[in-house]
Amino acid sequence: MSVEQIEINGLVAALLKLEPWQLAALGGLGFIAYCVYYHQSRKIDLPSVGIEPGIFGPWKAAINFVHNSDALIKEGYYKYGKKGQAFKVATPARYMVLFSDPKMIKELWQTDESIMSFAKAGQERIASDYTLSRDLGAHPYHIEIILKNLTNRLSSILPEVFDELIKSFEDNTSITSAWTPVHNFSVMLKCISRTTNRLFVGLPLCRNEDYLNHCIEFATAASRGGATIDMFPFFMQPLVAKFFANRDKALAKVIAHVGPLFVERQKKMKELGEAWTDRPNDAVQWILEAAPPGTNLKDMCLRILFLNFAAIHTTSFSVLQVLYDLAAHPEYQEPLRQEIEAVVTQFGGWTKQALTAMKKLDSVLRESQRTSGVTILTGMRKAMKNHTFSDGTRVPKGTWVLAPTLAIHGDKDIYEDGLKWEGFRFSKMREQPGQEAKLQMVSGSTEYLAFGTGKHACPGRFFAANELKVLVAYIVLNYEFKFEDGKRPENKYYAYSCVPDLKAEMMYRERGDRHQSFANNCLPRD
Ligand code: HEM
Secondary structure, eight states: OOHHHHHHHHHHHHHHTSOHHHHHHHHHHHHHHHHHHHHHHTTOOSOEESOOSSTTHHHHHHHHHHHHHHHHHHHHHHHTGGGTOOEEEEOSSOEEEEOOSHHHHHHHHHSOTTTEEHHHHHHHHTTHHHHTOHHHHHOOHHHHIIIIIIIHTHHHHHHHHHHHHHHHHHHTOOOOSSOEEEEHHHHHHHHHHHHHHHHHTOTTGGGOHHHHHHHHHHHHHHHHHHHHHTTSOGGGHHHHHHHHOOOHHHHHHHHHHHHHHHHHHHHHHHHHGGGOOSOOOSHHHHHHHHSOTTOOHHHHHHHHHHHHHHHHHHHHHHHHHHHHHHHHSGGGHHHHHHHHHHHHHHHTSOOHHHHHHOHHHHHHHHHHHHHHOSBSOEEEEEESSOEEOTTSOEEOTTOEEEEOHHHHHTOTTTSTTTTSOOTTHHHHHTTSTTOTTTTSTTOOBTTBOBTBOGGGSOTTHHHHHHHHHHHHHHHHHHEEEEOTTSOOOOOEEETTEEEOOSSOEEEEEEOTTGGGOHHHHTOOOO
């Protein structure tokens, strides 16, 4: 079943549960939403893609966007964007304006938050007031936590990352020296959710299946509920949220698991104060120390859930994409293995510096983000007032403005043979003088937007890059892998997202030389 079908079936199932009067009320609200939306569309004086004339045109185009976003955006990019012209695309929730010109993308990101707001667009996209909590937008201290606590301590937390990733991969697979089929998505989701939660809530909770399943269920419910609520004008959202913000069951379960940890730590902080010097180094502790006084337990647990929401599917999809690319191009596996072996030998072990020095590994990760990044649009900002950009583009209050990431990433005038995956594209480019630091997986620009760039670039990308490197390096050192028919499964494009095939199996077998490998024998374990 495709992702679209899963989404549509979920929506139909939710609608079938409603009483007739609730359905009639929703229908009425939908009609008002349509009228508001149509009125709004007339105010943006820009060329548009995919819209047919007539009163139902914009709405049809919006539905088309959900299923055909990649093709629509590429059409606009080549027709208008490449000529330096902004264009608009209809989505179910609103019109979006897209800038492709690097100068205008930069201008968008540099425009003051009070005029072009990243935070407001982010909150609207997942209707976070309803699917998560109002506290998230009011006190975004999680950004600081990710940048300061998680990123700054990457070196010291690496052994835990290694330990959890390797154990969870081994616990969830039984690969032998014969070719063994593995359902990649379920394995990667488990590896990433366990490892991420090792740093968020620590042992033993990070291995509790019930806790992890509810974190994943919550993330799925929040993104599905958020996308639905966001289709309606603001004044209707509190009512619509009553039907679609299905977070309560998963939230209650997560509070039951993680709540006692917060309570216990709070008690200890009160008792010992500054004398408690060996405090745990996890997100529970970071939240307790960063949350404004008076934050309640539910909001602290919701912050853990938000971190899971931001980290798990993005990283799981990313590792899936790079493994699919390497399985479809098995000739890259041996040079990667040699690089990893040589670098670990040179550094005398696995350190953060050693991971940074693995340029081929970094390059394949960046290349998979370029060709199959999790989102096909980045840099979103919401106009907080009517605004005119320096090129004369006028956007009314409420419009979203973004960059067409995937279209830019595939442009052959920017990347030679741009639609082709070439694993060592960036490691080769880094050999040119001046390019060394610019082309790392985590370095953004107007030509590489997988994590956004500028002030609001993904704060979790440094951690995610290390997690991905560790997992891919471990797999390459220990296994060979391929697709039985040699073909890479195709991605699906669903509104803003690029989704890998979640059903595909890959064949793995143990490498005969895995136990002789120096790099393998000194993998850090807890
Ligand atoms: C490979 C994995 C990941 C990818 C591809 C990814 C991608 C992104 C993208 C595209 C954005 C929006 C930037 C923009 O549109 O300009 C973003 C924002 C964000 N990401 Fe990630 N992300 C990943 C992993 C993570 C992880 C592991 C965390 C947390 C530990 C995280 C936390 C966040 C947060 C909190 C924001 C919002 C930033 C803000 O409000 O300023 N991400 N991410």
